[in-house]
Amino acid sequence: MLTVLAPGPLTTVQDRGRPGLAGIGVGRSGAADRAAAELANRLVGNAPGAAVLEATLGGLAVRADADLLVVTTGARCPGSPVHTAPGPLRAGATLALGTPPAGLRTYLAVRGGFAVAPVLGSRSTDVLAGLGPPVLRAGDVLPVGGDAGPFPAVDLAPGADPPGGEVTVRLLPGPRADWLTAAAREALAGPWTVTAESNRVGLRLTGPRLERAVDAELPSEGLVRGAVQVPPAGQPVLFLADAPVTGGYPVAGYVDDADVDRCAQLRPGQTLRLRR
Template sequence: MIVIERVGPAATVQDLGRPGWFHSGVGASGAADRGALRLANRLVGNPEGCAGIEVLLGGLTLRAETSLLLAVTGAPAPATLDGTPVGHASVLHLSPGRRLRLATTRTGLRSYIGVRGGIDVPPVLGSRSYDTLSGIGPPPLRDGGTLPIGPPPREWPIIEQAPLPGPDGTLEIHALPGPRDDWFTDPAALFTGHWSVSADTDRVGARLDRADGPALRRKSSGELATEGMALGSVQVPPSGQPVIFLADHPITGGYPVIAVVNDADIDRVAQARPGQRIRFRRAAGTG
């Protein structure tokens, strides 16, 4: 059992999502940075899809009620174990009563805590993820709450620490043009100059401001009929500020999608903080 003594800005339980429910109007949700959750689970010997804790900007404090093996990945929030600094993306042992504290992360947005055995809250539609758009799944963590831990797997961790990512800079994001790029006077403008992540970013999507380069302009003021929206869709509302859809995105929408981000780059967008610069690159083979 884990006791959440302090949540910080926000924290939720997330696994790799609940695909297969679009016909019922339910999106997949799941960890915004799927690679970070997978790594946390591998470090503690879990299957990659086990549920962990997604922590926004750090600030979380938890206490072990039983002996725990855990790892913190994703955004490198400075971590301490009973006041002693511990390494990021390393395997940590907490005996009963010990506390793990995450300070505010200086880079990235979301840290992930993987616990051996996984967070064992009841699944909803086959997933333990909380969807912030629909409210489906276990509620967000709160101060004083508890989390049950599942039975440990047979496998044991084979590494004690994973390599850390390099320093932040301009994110090079690869995207496939279309399917509605013909709605814009100059769709190539998306791939020209730089964008920056606005303060209006969450698990639903990252809205972008133009840092330099030409604006995105529509050919007309009309709207599309509602159509399906994929993870990574770059939707452009009338303001001309593109939104890259993330884990909790709506499954339909009426604004034109000028491009779709490569799946391999979506985790990197999920870690981009407000003010982070982004440059779009055409995906290989698209001209």
């Protein structure tokens, strides 16, 4: 087991989420940076969908209640000697994550995965819908599973840390791009600044006001991770892991799915460009 000593600004349990349930109003959720979460699981020999901890802006402190094999990935936090290189966390030892200098979300995996009770087939915390295990608090004790794959043969996964400056991602056309004026469609490329109102649901962006070409109300339509929706104020929202399943504002584009994980590491104040 693992005891939470301090949860930091926000720490949740995440896995691959709840795919296939949008028809009954349940979003997928899951790790915001899927690549980092799956890398963490591979490094400790778990199945790719095992539950991990997603810490936002560091601050997480945990104590091992038994000998464990752990690793962190994603945003690199001071205080983690096991970042992208798994190592032991002995019984009674603590791991405390500082504030990452770049990036937003850090993933902590333990061999065997976190065996909290699943809800609708997933151990993910959906902060919008309120599904899954509660947001972690100091004093929470997390069970560790006994099922894991072969012991990992790789002891290091070198890779670039999340960037701290401007980020450019690919943008695909959305079904309601024609609801924007031609000038607004050009301006959609940005640059956009990530605001402090962003969270696991989505990134709120500020920049040039996007003018509509259609003055009408739009019935609610389906939404997925990566959708770029334009509310009446003309400041877009880029939806992330806990996106709602429907929305009533025009979707002008979709960030390429391979790039959405990079968006999940953006911090308030960073600049985002959307390259068509």
